Amino acid sequence: MKVIMSGNEAAAQGAYEAGVAFASAYPGTPSTEILENLAKHKDVLYSEWAPNEKVAVEAAIGASVAGVRSIAAMKHVGLNVAADPVFTFAYTGVTGGMVIVSADDPGMHSSQNEQDNRNYATAARLLMLEPSDSQEAKDFMKLGLELSERFDTPVLLRMTTRVCHSKSLVELGERQEKPIVPYKKNIRKYVATPANAKVMRVKLEERLAAMEAYACQAEINQPEYNDTKIGVITSGIAYQYAREAFGEEASYLKLGMTFPMPMDLLRAFAAKVDKVYVVEEMDPYIENHLKMAGIDCIGKDVIPRYDELNTDIVREAVFGKSADSLTSEKSAVIRPPTLCAGCPHRGFFYALAQKKNVMITGDIGCYTLGSAAPLNAIDTCFCMGGSISTGHGASIALRNGGRDTKVVSVIGDSTFFHSGVTSLMDAVYNKGCNTSVILDNRITGMTGHQQNPGTGYTLMGDPATEVDIPALCRALGMKDENIYIVNPNHLDEVSKALDEAIAKDEPTVIITKWPCVLKKYSTQDKEEFDLSPRRCEVDPDKCRNCKMCVKCGCPAIYSEKDKVSIQAASCTGCGVCAQICPFDAIREVER
């Protein structure tokens, strides 16, 4: 039976069919739906959200060593976090097959950078497969698990946004159960001490040679010869664009397996065609392999090195042809994403924006939108979990440099669990003086509401003991009087806590606690928070059109020249604008 699936759904289906018994991941666009779909098979396989990607990979390694097939999935930047165990696992090899999914985001639809993770395959020496559509996402996942066992190596399944989030038809199959391999102690294989690792390193070269020999004759690396004037070498989604741009005439070498690179195959293909083009997104990865082997080709001389490709871009780059397109003298006003109407982060950021002489270090999540106008309340954003540690370093530098600027670090609940805990440990233990604000909205927001260790539920829907954030802070050495817990929708409360915390010359924590406005509330949420439906409206008799309320950046507030109104359909009655209004012209009404 064929059904339409996204690449992520198909990758999950492949893992299900291949008998995977253990899956772990940290959510991140564009990879999130892989684990969400695996969780539907909880009757036959275990899946979980790990606190971060390193933990996810380590857990999957443990499952592999214990004898079952396992996967770990993450977005591209997640592989940076997970890189440490990955590099050494490539030395030891596997017991049960293991696939690591890296979902890269060319064009940065929802990411802070667009690194090309194919480079990890070369650096860590991981067998790499690159699917170009949903059917291949499923097939390559299954093949990857087989090859992992055959060559005793972890496999990198490298996907990109347009493979993950495009849908096409996929042929479904049955699940093949894989019996667990009986556990046998094998210290020389799995204990990477220098003496053992030196032996492993030599064996790794032998395995790589065997993998390359396989890659040269693998079914997923077969050339398609048509007219031989032009030969195109490509992989992943770029194949689809190249196929349309070069058409039926050209010859193609579509590489499904791109590490180890099948060098003999590349040489043979290049020898049969007059001119070689390499079409790939982002880095000149295939191109560099060709050039190191002395094979002449046209690649990044014409194809862009950054952003996504598409058929158009390839066609224009190679043939100088572009389709006719229309333009208008009018221009559409930009429509950037915003914090939602009723978002609990808004009140906090509004209060924070009023504080003078503060440096604000930020993190990755919906709340990064606090950096946008009119709030402008975040100064830095680098990576998951970095706000508290960068804030710690900045606070010491400013203090020792004789400056009185204070540092506030903001981080979400899921991000805090991801890698903010060790940062806070650093700040407390080493006596920094930044104020860390944990924005606890009771869910992982940006990626579409995944459970995390603070929500009380697991990916498979079972209740769990949630992490007690204030108790965790105390355990890290934070003094009781330096921990503030506030309702982010109450501006006075937030402002007072900020003033007190910022004034102290030691580490402080503010925890803002209110559920995400888009969350499907749990019974516990309903008991803990007053979430009754309400909305706000402007009293036109009292409003003096001063536009102060507009400065909280709420998308429900509509400012025209002569008046301000609140859109009833989108307002949730959080009351932040009503607290800002100097003329008491905004009131709460029943919904």
Place this chain on the structure above:
Amino acid sequence: MSEVKNILLVGVGGQGTILASKILTSGLIEAGYEVKMSEIHGMSQRGGSVSTQVRYGEKVYSPIVGRGEADVIVAFEKMEALRWLGYLRPEGKMVINDFEIPSAPILMGQAEYPEGILEDLADKVSILTVKAGDIAAGLGNPKAMNVVLLGALVKAMNVQGVDWHQAIRNNVKKGFEDLNIKAFEAGYAL
């Protein structure tokens, strides 16, 4: 590639473009076309400009539509029609929901919502303006706006041999089948 048809559904995060494209895709597949559909998740869903791309034909490679390639664009919001104009083939058609959602700079009073969008677009391409919200409200549920627009889109696509009623039944929530079929027909009849 002349036989591949390109459709764009554009709007604002949260407007229901995903359900409309799901029905569209499932109808085309049942009718035997190869279909590829691409959507964007993550940050832009928070009230940003969103697009779903649908390509169908005998053999489809790329899942995304390039500039000047769309046969039909359905814009769930007026300013989004203007934003995506460059993706329409000069002889293509636009179905435009006569509905405004001001973006952040407009809400803040830093920019004005462009005036005369419909007149401007009508000068350049073939457009069909739809008051989809009013039509859906008339049928008893303003939320069926997206399926009214789908009906108008399907008419503009001029595609034959698809059982759209079945595609709707397969994809909408139980109990909403009749409403959505009526909404589709109302859009198709325009």
